[in-house]
Amino acid sequence: MYRDHKVSAIVTCSGKGTRFGSNKLLVELGGITILERTVRAMLVPAVDELIVTISSENEEVYRRILIDDAALPVSLVPGGAERHISAMNGLEATTGDIVVVHDGVRPFVTEDLIMKVIDSAIDHGSAMLGMPSTVQVKLVDDEGFIQGSLDREHSWLGQTPQAFRRDLLRASYESAVADRYQRVSDDADLVHEYTSTRARILPGHVNNIKITTPQDLGTARLIIEENDRT
Numbered sequence: 001m002y003r004d005h006k007v008s009a010i011v012t013c014s015g016k017g018t019r020f021g022s023n024k025l026l027v028e029l030g031g032i033t034i035l036e037r038t039v040r041a042m043l044v045p046a047v048d049e050l051i052v053t054i055s056s057e058n059e060e061v062y063r064r065i066l067i068d069d070a071a072l073p074v075s076l077v078p079g080g081a082e083r084h085i086s087a088m089n090g091l092e093a094t095t096g097d098i099v100v101v102h103d104g105v106r107p108f109v110t111e112d113l114i115m116k117v118i119d120s121a122i123d124h125g126s127a128m129l130g131m132p133s134t135v136q137v138k139l140v141d142d143e144g145f146i147q148g149s150l151d152r153e154h155s156w157l158g159q160t161p162q163a164f165r166r167d168l169l170r171a172s173y174e175s176a177v178a179d180r181y182q183r184v185s186d187d188a189d190l191v192h193e194y195t196s197t198r199a200r201i202l203p204g205h206v207n208n209i210k211i212t213t214p215q216d217l218g219t220a221r222l223i224i225e226e227n228d229r230t
Contacts, residue, residue: 002046003122008096009047009161011039012078014055014063014086019033023058024211025104030224036065036073037107039072042161043091045116046118047100051093053086058215084181084190090172091166098103098122100167101187102161108223113204114161121163128163128188129204130156159204162187168195 008131013025013035015154025035032040042050054062059076066072077093079086089103098121102109113129122126133155139147168191175181175194188199207223209216 001048002118005098005122006048006096007046007098007118008094009042009050009100009102010087010090010094011042011050011052011104012083012086014053014080020205020213027217028073028203029220033065035062036070036109038104039066039074041107041109041161042102042114044114046115048096049094049192050074051090053077055079069090076112083175083184084176084187087178087187091169091173094162097166098163099103099166100161100163103210105207106160108207108209109161111204113208116202117161117163120202121165124200125165125168126188126197126199128201129159129161129208130201130202131206133157145152156201157184159208162199164191168197171195
């Protein structure tokens with residue numbers, strides 16, 4: 001329990017890694033897979049239970065890494081075709097009234113960042129991490145023409161973890177499934193669209209990267225070297 005709330009966490013690991021070209025969660029960084037590194041990072045004292053959503057073809061190897069070998073206190077839950085469906089499956093396996101959702105390929109999240117979003121979700125219902133944009137973000141139509149630019153002073157690049165009151169997240173997932181929601185978005189967008197609850201965005205960290213392409217591994221290894229020196 002934290003601030004009289006039971007906190008559940010969901011780490012989404014059921015993606016196929018098509019942009020990466022292989023299963024990036026099984027890549028080792030500093031002698032440990034990205035999968036295990038991320039899950040270990042989410043096991044902070046305030047989190048009462050942790051669910052890892054997985055694809056069926058990876059269940060055996062993920063179970064071996066996380067449970068058989070590392071003996072981590074996690075539960076594995078089958079995911080779905082869309083990210084929000086995977087997270088909804090994870091939600092069904094949780095019991096907390098505050099739910100934290102985190103990308104499995106963000107292995108450098110820290111306890112401080114996790115606690116930021118938990119505290120803010122308790123206070124505001126919906127919270128996420130992000131970084132103010134340092135580049136000009138263009139709005140482009142389906143034909144590839146620029147429609148406009150976002151004001152850099154009010155443009156942020158989203159990160160996870162994100163955290164929510166359970167009732168808001170459940171209502172959003174159920175509505176998204178009923179609508180056959182297929183847009184690329186995150187849970188904060190779903191909660192806002194279906195419950196009109198705006199997420200409080202909090203400063204994340206430049207090291208809280210999402211490993212999406214092979215090039216990101218170079219950055220990840222530099223972060224590990226930096227952390228080893230401090």
